[in-house]
Amino acid sequence: MKNKCIWPVALLAVAGAGLWHFLEVQEGAVAVGDAWMRGWYLALLTAVLVFLAGAGLAFSGKSPASFSWIFRKKSKTEAGWRLEQIYPAAGLILGLLFLFVLPPLSAPDEISHYVSAYQLSSKILGMPSNAPNGRVLLRPQDVWVEDLDGVYEYEPDEAGNLKVVLESSEGSRKLGDPLDQSVYHLIWELAPDKQYEPGRAEALEGKMVGSMYPPVTTTPVAYGPQALGMALVRAMDWGTLPLLYLGRLCNLVFFVFMTWLAMKRLPFGKEVLFGTALLPMTLHLSSSFSYDAMIMGCMFYFTAVCLDLAYEKERAEWKGVAVLSLVMAAAGPCKMVYAVMMGLCLLIPVKKFGGWGRWFISAACVAGAWAGAMYLVNSQVIVSYATETESYVQWAGESGYSLSLLIHQPMRLIKIFYQTLLWQAQHYHLTMIGAYLGNLDPVLDVPYVLVVLFTLCLLGLALRKPGESLSITGGKRMWVFAVCAACASAVMLSMLIAWTPLSSRVINGVQGRYFLPFLPVLLLALKNDWVVLTKERNRSILYLMCCLNGYELLRLYAIVSIRL
Known part of the structure; x- marks a missing residue:
């Protein structure tokens, strides 16, 4: 490739930025007296730079001789390793780094996904999974993740387990929310398998405890990978940290595997799928307990099979x-x-x-x-949506929209959709790329400059290159746009009914991450004859996205380190 100099230049830029942020880590370490934070950061910096050096070699077509038998070229005319050969390593390594920097239960709604996976792990092990009141039963040594300060009070239930006295749960803090330096400190103290405040677990006398967080009502398939990892930890009688990290790791491996299958199956546009998988929000979700990882992986593969059957x-x-x-x-x-x-x-x-x-x-x-x-x-959910004439939004404490209301007032539906698109489009864009990570934490942000660069990278991957033929054209292009628009509209409609009070002028609860499952095919349909890039730079763009993620990881660690 003619632009191989981009690799060392980008690598040096990330290294320089990493050293700059080391000053912030040093400041945080001195403030709390945790010298190990510097060591963690330097290990992270080293891992990022080693990964970027390896990615630079891979994207430029060079490989260490000792591994050349693994990464054989498909043909003599193909420049470098194929994208589907590079992606598994890139996806796993970046996912692991995100898993390390953004620790367990810090992702959107992750506590509910964690509890749901825990429930399935009990069923896999043949153990009681739910208390009579429906709450998921937790091992006594695992209760602390949703009650860091030990404010819970317990009383026995009719099955001999313990349930939390509702009034005592007010003001309780859970692990990872908010994500600050104390979370890193806690993980440091407990690693690799120490028990958090053993006296609290001993006081429960070995009885299972009902979680205060209800499980997600959905198919158990959504939590299969996470639950298998958790079941293994519980079978080995390991502690809470291995339970949290192995569950997340299994979810990451599943997502990377499904995306790799999709990339292999795609007849064209592999670079677009690769780029979507490198977005900070995608990496954050795939390295958490969230079932969004399963949805994205399955929808990516579904799209790939459809396009393969249609065009190949x-x-x-x-x-x-x-x-x-x-x-x-x-x-x-x-x-x-x-x-x-x-x-x-x-x-x-x-x-x-x-x-x-x-x-x-x-x-x-x-x-x-x-x-x-x-x-x-979901039969009960569908029936309730279709038949209820009144809706109540719990979080807002007021009435909400029902399907019956919207059918009888179509202009009201059109108006709120119009206002939402005008006022929330920027929010959807930012949260799709990953501007606010964690539980939409504005402190754990991807800077706007990086959001713009990630967006330009996606567009650069999607646009037509010299000599590239168009596959999705004419009526089929319009159909893809229609499907994506309908999917986005369905997302908005579901949140209008489930999460939006009547007093709101826009639809509440919609986040850009909900659009990730159909983002690759939408980008593929953008390819046209009107805007054609003068040179093919797909590999350079993908490498730039790797570098941007590397920088963002270092920056996030520094932010958490000084967030006291």
């Missing part, structure tokens, strides 16, 4: 239809709004099925798999 395969065989059905059945019940993604199946020409008869059967299989899974998991 000569025939749409039953194997492909079965894969689409299985993926939609697994991911659909998590968030029913992504059922709209089934519209991508219509990109596949009817003739590839061998006629309208087989096409209808195939469509029925995919739609039926989703409908069956939805019925088994």
